[in-house]
Amino acid sequence: MRHPVMNGSGLLGSSRQQVSIMCSWGLAAIVTKTITRYPRVMNKPPNILYLSDLGAVINSMGLPNPGATHIYELVQEARGCGVPVIVSVGGRSLEEYLEVSSIAEEAGASAVELNLSCPTTSGYGLNSLTDLQTMYEVVRGVSSTVRLPVIAKLGIDFRNGLIQMVGKALEGGARAVTLINSVKVVSIDPEKLSYSLSSSNMGYSGAPILYIGLRAVHDAYKEYKAEIIGCGGIRYWSDIASYILAGARAVQLVTSLMTARNPREHVSNLLKELENWLERKGFSTLEEAVGFIHKR
Numbered sequence: 001m002r003h004p005v006m007n008g009s010g011l012l013g014s015s016r017q018q019v020s021i022m023c024s025w026g027l028a029a030i031v032t033k034t035i036t037r038y039p040r041v042m043n044k045p046p047n048i049l050y051l052s053d054l055g056a057v058i059n060s061m062g063l064p065n066p067g068a069t070h071i072y073e074l075v076q077e078a079r080g081c082g083v084p085v086i087v088s089v090g091g092r093s094l095e096e097y098l099e100v101s102s103i104a105e106e107a108g109a110s111a112v113e114l115n116l117s118c119p120t121t122s123g124y125g126l127n128s129l130t131d132l133q134t135m136y137e138v139v140r141g142v143s144s145t146v147r148l149p150v151i152a153k154l155g156i157d158f159r160n161g162l163i164q165m166v167g168k169a170l171e172g173g174a175r176a177v178t179l180i181n182s183v184k185v186v187s188i189d190p191e192k193l194s195y196s197l198s199s200s201n202m203g204y205s206g207a208p209i210l211y212i213g214l215r216a217v218h219d220a221y222k223e224y225k226a227e228i229i230g231c232g233g234i235r236y237w238s239d240i241a242s243y244i245l246a247g248a249r250a251v252q253l254v255t256s257l258m259t260a261r262n263p264r265e266h267v268s269n270l271l272k273e274l275e276n277w278l279e280r281k282g283f284s285t286l287e288e289a290v291g292f293i294h295k296r
């Protein structure tokens with residue numbers, strides 16, 4: 001990749017047109033929306049809350065996507081803009097993960113990112129893969145079937161320790177891990193005496209999860225020296241710098257790109273400032289800064 005900044009899954013990656021919009025933002029790689037075997041519709045509204053004073057979003061979209069047959073056109077579009085394309089894969093079973101990953105490989109994707117941690121959809125990821133062994137089998141099954149690099153995307157899980165899950169994913173053959181997915185939360189409307197959104201499966205993203213994501217990356221790097229893509233709460237160049245120092249080699253942005261007035265400018269400013277910082281701190285390559293905090 002030309003630089004370390006890509007979009008995170010969930011942002012505009014489910015149609016050819018959306019991929020083409022992202023292509024114009026100068027990202028180093030394009031990550032698709034999580035794709036499942038068959039199309040899924042969005043949960044009925046309200047399914048998103050913008051908490052602008054917090055720089056955060058709570059969503060319960062429910063993994064809407066056009067289904068695996070559309071992977072070909074998404075990959076083709078993203079390849080057209082000359083950057084690697086990572087297909088985010090969702091599933092309810094090993095068979096579904098395998099099937100969608102194989103289609104991604106056939107379509108010419110550069111890697112698959114297994115969404116093993118979706119908090120907004122019952123039966124997917126976090127809700128069904130709480131069992132470490134099942135998660136391990138999915139990663140192992142896909143890693144041993146497709147030739148593409150497999151990235152495991154994990155999130156905070158109140159039942160299993162995240163760091164333990166990272167270990168299992170690496171043991172299963174994941175080349176890298178993306179940390180973290182949105183954090184499973186619940187928002188309740190005391191006036192309506194009901195959930196704030198139409199589904200109680202909600203994911204929290206944006207600025208408030210920055211330090212949670214950083215902790216995850218920090219601890220996973222310390223424990224395993226894993227290849228990590230940092231994600232969660234990134235708004236400023238300094239957030240990216242912190243992720244890199246904690247151990248991330250690349251980062252993904254979602255909420256800050258969703259809410260940026262000009263996403264292209266946002267990405268370009270982040271990169272300029274990041275470059276500046278590397279120079280100021282005497283790092284001749286980004287690689288030198290990866291995990292630096294652990295060397296002190």
Ligand SMILES: Cc1cc2nc3c(=O)[nH]c(=O)nc-3n(C[C@H](O)[C@H](O)[C@H](O)COP(=O)(O)O)c2cc1C
Nearest residue numbers: 008009010034115180181182205206232233254255
């Ligand atoms: C509206 C929305 C939709 C999302 N959809 C997906 C998805 O389809 N697959 C996935 O792996 N993560 C999805 N995520 C989670 C993000 O990829 C990311 O892990 C999370 O938002 C934290 O990053 P951020 O704080 O930069 O937003 C979604 C997030 C948001 C806000």
